[in-house]
Amino acid sequence: MTSQAAIALSSLTKEFKDNRAVDSLDISIQPGELFGLVGPDGAGKTTTLRLLAGLLDITEGEATIAGLDLAAETEKIKSHIGYMAQEFSMYAELSVEENLLFFAELYDVPVEHIQARKERLLEFAGLTEFKERRAAHLSGGMQKKLALACTLIHEPQILLLDEPTTGVDPVSRREFWNILTELHINGTTIIVSTPYMDEADRCSRVGLMYAGRLIVCASPQEIRQRVEGEMIELRPEDWQSARVLVAELPGVLEVQNYGERLHLLVDSAEKRLPEIETVLRSKKASYRSIRPAPTGMEEAFISLIKRMED
């Protein structure tokens, strides 16, 4: 890559007493990437984002953000980044508009820009009609959008978002991602952490963290390809007996229930699909459909984590 990385981490490590919360992270994120940080609770996602936001001291390793050294130039970096914490603190008693103005002052936004930016962000976050409402009276989804708008008031080129959609209803979650897409298209570098595996699919690249370490870092498509085996979706009339039947067949590595359907992880879908059909027919186990299916992101992560644990 010729361009300078927006964020470059080299052996980044954070220890709390006897706990290595972040363990030797090496990541290079290019300008304009929409980078997802996923992993179970306690994997180190929040600590990583807090380190990048300059809120925690680095134990070992190095990080540069927008070409600046994180340890030495923390204050300079702050104008380049927008950090939205999981529990973002807004002023509940202030209105939507007043919250934006407060953050504009906090970040030293030049007075002549404030008005225009405020209007644009209200529009962008779909909050214009609620601008006089007190933050305390907003729904959870709207509070998240206001928090994002506050994070954007100083026009940072790099956004660090810690679980911005946790606990938000599906419609607001969708709207929030539409806003992130807009920012991504306009060139903002975004790192977003999430406990929702399906959100990983919306990122251009995904880092899976587990026990403080980065165990995979690749595009969603590549992550799927790393799963050993392929998926077959079977819709039997009676899943309980079908499950017993297929679980013992050669080449079937794992059987997972999805309601009335079964997902079979097999060594080769092409080879096993006709074999499974033959067995089902010979045992008179009727089924509505059988087909090769794409590996879900959640399935991919679970299989990668299980491989780590073994």
Added chain:
Amino acid sequence: MKSNGIAALAQDLVKRFGDFTAVAGMNFEVYRGEIFGFLGPNGSGKTTTIRMALGLLTPTSGSVEVLGVPVDGNTHALRPRIGYMSQRFSLYNDLSVLQNLQFYGRAYGLSNHELKEGVEDALVLAGLEGREKVKTHELSGGWRQRLALGAAILHEPEILFLDEPTAGVDPLSRRDFWDLLYGLIEKNITVFVTTHYMDEAEHCHRLAFIQSGSRIVYGSPAEIKEEVMPGQVLELAPSDTGKTIQVLREASDRLKIDEVELYGSLVHVFGPQMEDKLDAIINTLRDAGHDPGQASLVEPSLEDVFIASIK
């Protein structure tokens, strides 16, 4: 399956608190031996509905029946046949896993013999074997969830109501928890489960989406997708996702498409009869000088369906 009989039935169920209508005319049938999902955002009326089914709240109007028995003032006879795991289950932190189960067993009034068997079964079904002596405060969120499940099935209920059992639990533990629920089904326990995680809907045999106290979609995941969004998601793999999204969003009225969204290096286009619009979409992109890449129709997620049905 309906042929197995009905485990729970709600008819025009309504609950008002003052001016606020928490449940606004709810109808559902839960079949015996299935996992029935009750899905919706926080505050949509899920917990209130469960409480009425358990006889903890009296409906304003309408009725609910569990295991063929109308739930009204007197649910005494029904209680031993129902299991319930509430959102904020209480476990005794200073007791071990085994001691907690024994405590709950006695609270249910199990005899010594029933208690011994119930605890043994619960340890297996809730996947707690090997952890019997661990103190509850040492358990992680996922394990506490399992213990709460174990406590709810000690008395071998016929139907189990679980209120947001997986809230705040990490994806791996969530997956394990669903496997345990399938194990309960094999023991002929019917499961009624609420969640706000849309991806969990795929695990249910049948489900209802709830919004503002009303049911907006109802059926098996496959039926729901077919009913609400038949062939409605087109997936493109363009070389430039950003420009593709811009071009299609600008042309959305003319192309009669509802939404254009980014999925990593892919773009999803939502709207009715996408198959018929494929050519127009590809031509629009080519005319604007963009390579639309590979195009294919994909199955919508249940969250896609939920959002489409709200609109």
